[in-house]
Amino acid sequence: MPIVAHNNLPTFDRLRAEGQNILESDWAIHQDIRELHVGLLNMMPDAALAATERQFFRLVGQSNQIAQFYVHPFSLPGLPRGEKARAHIERYYQSFEAVRELGLDALIITGANVSGPDLAEQPFWSPLIEVVDWAFEHVTSTLCSCLATHAVMQFRYGQRRQPLPDKRWGVYTHRVVDHSHPLIDSTNTLFDVPHSRFNEVSREQFEAVGAKVLVESDEAGVHLATSPDGLRIVMFQGHPEYDTISLLKEYKREVDRFATGARESYPPFPDNVFSRKAAAVLDEHRHLLQRALDRGREPPKFPEARIAEDLDNTWRDTAEGVVGNWLGLIYRVTHNDRRVPFMDWVDPDDPLRMLTRP
Ligand SMILES: CC(C)(COP(=O)(O)OP(=O)(O)OC[C@H]1O[C@@H](n2cnc3c(N)ncnc32)[C@H](O)[C@@H]1OP(=O)(O)O)[C@@H](O)C(=O)NCCC(=O)NCCSC(=O)CCC(=O)O
Numbered sequence: 001m002p003i004v005a006h007n008n009l010p011t012f013d014r015l016r017a018e019g020q021n022i023l024e025s026d027w028a029i030h031q032d033i034r035e036l037h038v039g040l041l042n043m044m045p046d047a048a049l050a051a052t053e054r055q056f057f058r059l060v061g062q063s064n065q066i067a068q069f070y071v072h073p074f075s076l077p078g079l080p081r082g083e084k085a086r087a088h089i090e091r092y093y094q095s096f097e098a099v100r101e102l103g104l105d106a107l108i109i110t111g112a113n114v115s116g117p118d119l120a121e122q123p124f125w126s127p128l129i130e131v132v133d134w135a136f137e138h139v140t141s142t143l144c145s146c147l148a149t150h151a152v153m154q155f156r157y158g159q160r161r162q163p164l165p166d167k168r169w170g171v172y173t174h175r176v177v178d179h180s181h182p183l184i185d186s187t188n189t190l191f192d193v194p195h196s197r198f199n200e201v202s203r204e205q206f207e208a209v210g211a212k213v214l215v216e217s218d219e220a221g222v223h224l225a226t227s228p229d230g231l232r233i234v235m236f237q238g239h240p241e242y243d244t245i246s247l248l249k250e251y252k253r254e255v256d257r258f259a260t261g262a263r264e265s266y267p268p269f270p271d272n273v274f275s276r277k278a279a280a281v282l283d284e285h286r287h288l289l290q291r292a293l294d295r296g297r298e299p300p301k302f303p304e305a306r307i308a309e310d311l312d313n314t315w316r317d318t319a320e321g322v323v324g325n326w327l328g329l330i331y332r333v334t335h336n337d338r339r340v341p342f343m344d345w346v347d348p349d350d351p352l353r354m355l356t357r358p
Pocket residue numbers: 044045047048050051110111112113114145146147148196197198199200243245246247249250253
């Protein structure tokens with residue numbers, strides 16, 4: 001939440017000049033204080049469905065301890081679902097139609113697991129476009145994660161993601177590229193973000209369509225970019241919402257796939273995740289697993305608990321900071337009627353310029 005400039009202390013001028021979020025006192029008095037409504041379009045596969053819910057609820061909830069947030073999860077027809085996940089969605093999720101009817105201030109779209117190279121062939125393609133197109137006109141800002149970013153870059157901006165030679169998988173150091181943007185002007189300038197993807201949209205592709213690249217990694221590429229207007233679509237390629245154990249879970253899944261013959265090669269370690277001690281335990285497991293397979297014996301149990309207790313999380317506080325900035329910016333420009341994306345004097349094509357009242 002912004003600080004109110006309730007007198008003429010020179011510090012306010014200095015902070016304003018830095019681009020800090022300062023609320024003028026006459027605006028503060030008239031601000032329409034209310035709760036914020038955040039949609040969560042959860043496209044993650046069944047095994048990660050509830051974990052992903054928790055991750056984004058946590059990020060939104062912990063980003064600000066004062067404002068009230070209502071998070072509205074919904075999903076899309078066309079995503080393959082087992083019985084349990086389908087029942088969970090039917091019981092606890094809203095339909096897109098119901099969400100659209102009541103309106104949202106913000107929308108988060110998760111990543112998804114897809115098979116096949118062409119996103120446009122996926123069964124969720126048309127429903128996803130419908131949601132994003134509606135949101136672009138009616139929701140103040142949409143935050144896209146990973147595959148959702150790739151989909152938006154393809155259908156809104158005509159830039160197709162490219163397959164990577166090897167899966168980009170691990171935790172990587174990133175730098176803030178544009179310090180002046182209010183989404184990241186108060187974060188650390190150097191911070192970590194997990195990535196887990198086979199595909200990539202490059203910096204050149206973002207820049208070719210006028211998107212603003214805000215956070216990038218030498219090793220992992222672009223993490224954070226926005227639509228050319230600076231706010232209406234916020235695109236993550238990484239997974240700052242991931243739990244400390246998420247990449248370990250994915251590694252364990254790959255080891256299990258090797259054990260059952262579903263993958264040929266033993267999986268590499270995700271980058272920068274395991275300590276030397278953890279790597280030694282996992283190498284030992286690989287050795288025992290290979291020996292069991294060679295002798296036709298039951299594979300040993302994956303040493304998950306031993307590894308989990310040794311993992312560090314080096315990305316969460318920055319993730320919360322960015323999400324807090326995002327929700328704060330949305331609050332400043334959103335209309336009191338939650339079905340209307342912007343207050344009357346905000347220019348949808350340049351909403352950040354209107355942070356100071358005309
Ligand atoms: C790795 C697995 C399979 C792990 O699930 P499992 O059911 O096997 O887990 P498990 O070991 O049996 O443990 C079950 C417990 O762990 C929790 N759990 C499950 N997955 C978790 C996760 N990722 N992070 C944190 N907790 C997790 C469950 O809620 C459950 O908790 P309780 O017992 O407490 O209930 C899953 O998380 C998964 O499918 N993740 C992959 C997600 C994915 O596809 N990402 C793609 C996005 S990337 C993208 O968008 C693609 C871009 C591109 O293609 O380039």
